[in-house]
Amino acid sequence: MKIDDLEQMESEDLRTLSSAERRRFLKFGLAVTGMYLGGSVLSLTSAQTVLAAGVVPELGKYAYTPHYSMVLREKLCIDCERCKDACVKTNHVPAYGFRTTILEKRRSLGGDNFETTFMPVLCNHCNRPPCVRVCPTTATWKDEKTGIVVMNPSRCIGCKTCMTACPYNARYFKEETRAVDKCDFCFEAKLSKGETTTACVEACPADVRVFGDLADPKSRVYQLVHSPETMVWVLRPETGAVPNVFYINS
Amino acid sequence: MKKILLLMVVGVFLFSGALLSASGDVQVADDYDEDTYGPKDPIIWVKPVKSVVFHHKTHTMDAGLDCDSCHDELFAMEAGAAEENEDFTMATLYEGGYCGACHDGSTAFASNTRCTTCHIGVRGHARLLGDDGSAAKGH
Numbered sequence: 001m002k003i004d005d006l007e008q009m010e011s012e013d014l015r016t017l018s019s020a021e022r023r024r025f026l027k028f029g030l031a032v033t034g035m036y037l038g039g040s041v042l043s044l045t046s047a048q049t050v051l052a053a054g055v056v057p058e059l060g061k062y063a064y065t066p067h068y069s070m071v072l073r074e075k076l077c078i079d080c081e082r083c084k085d086a087c088v089k090t091n092h093v094p095a096y097g098f099r100t101t102i103l104e105k106r107r108s109l110g111g112d113n114f115e116t117t118f119m120p121v122l123c124n125h126c127n128r129p130p131c132v133r134v135c136p137t138t139a140t141w142k143d144e145k146t147g148i149v150v151m152n153p154s155r156c157i158g159c160k161t162c163m164t165a166c167p168y169n170a171r172y173f174k175e176e177t178r179a180v181d182k183c184d185f186c187f188e189a190k191l192s193k194g195e196t197t198t199a200c201v202e203a204c205p206a207d208v209r210v211f212g213d214l215a216d217p218k219s220r221v222y223q224l225v226h227s228p229e230t231m232v233w234v235l236r237p238e239t240g241a242v243p244n245v246f247y248i249n250s
Numbered sequence: 251m252k253k254i255l256l257l258m259v260v261g262v263f264l265f266s267g268a269l270l271s272a273s274g275d276v277q278v279a280d281d282y283d284e285d286t287y288g289p290k291d292p293i294i295w296v297k298p299v300k301s302v303v304f305h306h307k308t309h310t311m312d313a314g315l316d317c318d319s320c321h322d323e324l325f326a327m328e329a330g331a332a333e334e335n336e337d338f339t340m341a342t343l344y345e346g347g348y349c350g351a352c353h354d355g356s357t358a359f360a361s362n363t364r365c366t367t368c369h370i371g372v373r374g375h376a377r378l379l380g381d382d383g384s385a386a387k388g389h
Binding site: 075076081116117118 | 298299300301367369372373
């Protein structure tokens with residue numbers, strides 16, 4: 001194209017834009033902004049009804065049969081760590097990792113006095129497990145029947161994304177298998193062989209840990225979390241993972 | 251004039267330093283007498299469960315008990331003798347044995363309450379030994 005021809009062409013600069021065209025563009029921009037703004041305002045306000053429902057599901061709203069769950073009667077824990085020892089022995093847990101452990105809270109009673117509370121922690125076998133969602137090789141999943149979050153070590157590539165995603169720090173990388181390892185409610189070691197409880201529950205001398213089928217109204221776990229005047233809580237409910245490990249104080 | 255100012259400033263520093271170090275020393279003078287009040291170091295039992303602590307100071311110097319309040323009827327003088335007994339359990343305590351003689355809910359808090367006051371656990375034991383356990387807990 002020659003310079004002469006170019007000079008003959010119509011200008012494409014802003015002066016030639018019609019007012020109507022500008023308005024159409026602005027309207028489109030505002031509509032997009034409004035969509036996003038409206039969405040975030042809605043997401044901020046709708047949380048109230050979710051929180052009011054509490055952490056304990058109603059009967060008939062359990063997704064699995066049996067719906068395995070653990071109740072921890074927290075104030076009875078004395079950190080004797082027999083549960084840890086039993087878990088290590090049963091599930092061949094190396095010294096650098098854990099499937100369950102005991103955390104410690106200290107509250108001042110004034111002066112030099114403290115009250116200690118020991119908090120047993122383990123995999124919460126969440127109904128919406130963040131670890132399962134992030135696994136790129138589906139090496140971890142929620143068992144369709146029992147709801148236990150299980151691992152297939154041979155499919156694990158050791159990317160450790162699940163370890164980052166877990167709100168409960170319940171996973172560790174096991175050097176021996178070159179795979180991530182975690183609590184499976186003793187499914188492999190005990191439940192699949194016909195036993196009805198986990199190693200940690202068996203070992204606890206203070207009856208802190210209670211394991212069972214939450215969907216069965218006759219089970220002890222069901223009765224504990226549904227008994228009146230009982231404070232029931234879960235760890236980190238704000239993550240939306242819907243955990244199946246409940247803590248009570250009675 | 252400058253020298254006087256400098257001297258004053260140095261003087262203030264020295265004085266406040268002396269004050270601070272003196273206030274730290276006050277607590278060191280301890281009137282705890284092992285012959286009257288029993289061993290200063292805590293007793294730690296690891297059987298039948300890890301780990302339970304007993305402070306002589308809390309019971310003798312603070313609570314005003316005598317040695318023969320507990321020795322030798324409830325506890326032998328010999329360290330670690332109680333935990334060798336088969337009946338050194340919470341069940342015995344509830345029946346008034348060992349600590350349960352006083353820890354019955356009327357003389358002192360009941361044995362089946364305030365568990366972690368005495369049960370310091372593996373973590374509490376490690377802390378008493380001066381090891382916070384952080385090295386082993388890496389994860």
